[in-house]
Amino acid sequence: MDEVDASESTPEGGALPDEAYSLLESVVLWTLLAVGCGVVLGLIVAPETVWDDGLAPVVWDPIVEDASETGDAGYNPWNTMLYTAGLFAAVLALQALFRRWRMPCDDLMMLALTTWVILAPVLRVLEDAHLFPDGRDLLYISPLIHLHLAAWLVGVGLIAHRLDVAVARAARPATVERRVHHALLVGLPLGLAGFWAWVLQPIHDTDVPLDLAPLLGSAVVALVGVTLILMRTTHAAALTRALLAFGAGAVFLSLGYYVALAMHLAEAYVDDPYNAIVLWPLLVIVVLPCLIGVLLHRFGAGDLRHLRASGYEPGVLPPGISLTQWESDPDAVADHPVERLSNRAMLASPLVILMVIGQLSDGLATFLGLDVFGYGEKHVASQGVIDLGASINERLGIEFGVGAWFFAVIKITLVSAIVALFCRMRVEHRQQHLRVLVVLAVLVVGLAPGLRDVGRLILDV
Template sequence: MAETVDSTLSPPLPDDRYSTAEKAVIWTAIGLAFAILAGLVLAYDTVWTETLRPIIWEPVVEDAGVAGDAGYTPQNTAIYTLSMLGCVVLLQALFRKWRLPTDERMTMALIAWVCLAPVLRVLEDADFFSSTRDVLFISPIIHLHLAAWLVGIAVVSHLVGGRFDGLSSDRAQESQATLLGGVLFVALMGHWYLLYQPAYDGHPGVDFSLATGGLIVSMAVMWGALVWTRMWPAITRGMMAFATSAVVMGVAHWVQFMITPWAQESGKTSGDLTFWPVWVVLGLPGLICFFLYRMGKEDARQLKLTGYTAGVLPGHVGIKQWEDEADKWADHPVEFLSNKALLAHPMVLGMVFGQLCDGFATMVGIDMFGYGEKHPVSNAVIQYGGAINDALGITWGEGAWLFALVKAALVGLIVWLFVQMRVEQRQQHFRLLIVLAVLIVGLAPGLRDIGRLMLGV
């Protein structure tokens, strides 16, 4: 269809220009960084000893220690939340200026990296890592730690294979896969050598042959991922291949623990392997996502044929023009196909799966296995559910069923918001990073919970 621009309306800003809000966040971040550094130099006791250390660092150290599972406080929860939101605004502006991809392939690669965090965190729960390194696997440090790996893999992948992007010949794609395979093999071996190998010495009575076999399997998975991601940009191809292979390596150590459990410092392991919660925690969300995908896949296919992206306006159209001229754009493919097409998008499916996984895992873990809740807001919801149980004379569980219902309602709200939301071309990175933030607080803890339930740690 013909598309015209109303000259009376301001066009979207170019991608290489920062908006007023972005400039404010960038300068605020710079100002806070300088203020903290100045405080550490000029008022060390006040800034670190009396403020940051007890609020942020000591809970991390306690969580990594023998006692484990230190709870969050309202103070550090607020700090982490505001920091995450600030990072979303700051990083999306930088990523947009660097023209990083925001398509479905990047979404799937980021989901793989989110899955890596709970895989490693469960091993820390099982006291696998040495006491000198276990702090690296405690939230929020684990996310910063893995972000460093992600950035390194992304940069190296682009530098090594970026020149083949857009070339469809077999020779170009095979050359890119070979180069990426070489550097990613070195990176994976470095990942194993730095994180896993030192932990073996702490468990002298365990034969880690299965875990070593998992290293070999992870290399095969890496090559398979490189084959499967043919025609992907080098940056997302490398990110996906490394993350999937690293996840396989971590899960291999789960299997090692199941077969030959090692002694734990905390002594909290139940010694029982439980698999039935997987059908609830992963099966039900997976089934719901399957039906959502079926509902949206046809519209997603048709929208892809038009050359547009679900929920993303044409490049020359701003949000204000789109909303002010709703009748004019009603028949545009982005408007009448996006609502269902987004149901099949990895962004929506990932958030739905993650939030439901977290809700069901929390309910099963607390109401059936006696685990506790660390987050103050979530715990308040569970306590309210317990009060409802008491009022109704229900003796089963602690009230975590209410948390699962709240998560389910949140899923409905997420789906509704995303299928209705339209963004400008320059806002795609913002949308993607919002999704990443939701995955970090939903999918990651949900997978960690099911891992702990399975291993009994």
């Protein structure tokens, strides 16, 4: 790792170059490498200790139990700490690598990554309904579902990145860009066909009869959607375009199976007084947070437009300027566009809007799921918050629900604090990837479970 050499060539007080790792980044990267090698070595040398007495009861057994007919196995303190530490480490490591590889970190990339976050809960709900055959269902249990989809994302990303490299090295970039565009128009639908064959086709091996109309309709929508996205994003890098188009297409294909399952269950619930398809949770858990997101965008859109017209991004310092330099003389930067416009402009950024939608969805979904529909909570930390709400109910004599309303209040308070922090926070130019991956991590633990919950509530599974 080259943080020392790079820092020696950096002006005193200035920001590190993008190619250099900071001391923390180097420590995290080397630690992850050491832990990975240690685990592999342990599985070879002492499998009874590392697997039988370690990883299996903490990680693997809950996954197997979750995939069983009983389903929805709870988390324990050990795997909660492991997953949390792993998420933080992954964010720090990946943002350093992405920055060094000069990967895009703009709004379009944020939207592209969000489609993959949305894909996870759609597939997870299909597993909740036991639509996948035994053996395959393990791939759609957290955290395996995120690793599984990450493999697809990396595969699509690597191929698209090679196309970007070809454009960069071409003597006639315009000609190669046209060829890349045509390659994406042909290759991504073929890739989606492979996604269907690996992920969705095994559903047909089960005994659940699904109407073909929504499946064929979703395939048409996916094909049209991929084509339109590629046609409207010709200004962007092939990496961003491929991830956005493939992720959106996969979501459309998977939603076709969700709709087909809903039609099947609606027929099955006709004579069942205890189960029903209900759509109103969608209004509370998805539509309401999205409306709030629209209001935030309208409030900050003007400042965002002016800031970008000046050549800057909200909250991002000019290249080469460190945070220490920026904060050393507040009066000197008070009239700079970044300082003057960022606070409101950040409200219109997808970084903030997606975080707000995700956290509100998760909080409202937990409230409805537990207090209204009678579901249970499987996360250790969330259950602790809900228990506090239950104790407040008991003291106030409230008999409604189990205290999940308090979880929603905490989520609303938390996201409000995060929005205030993001609006006032300034980051160095080299830290833009860090912001994107922090938001992505927040979406994984907020938007994904919220969408899974609303999917289950609608289907009553």
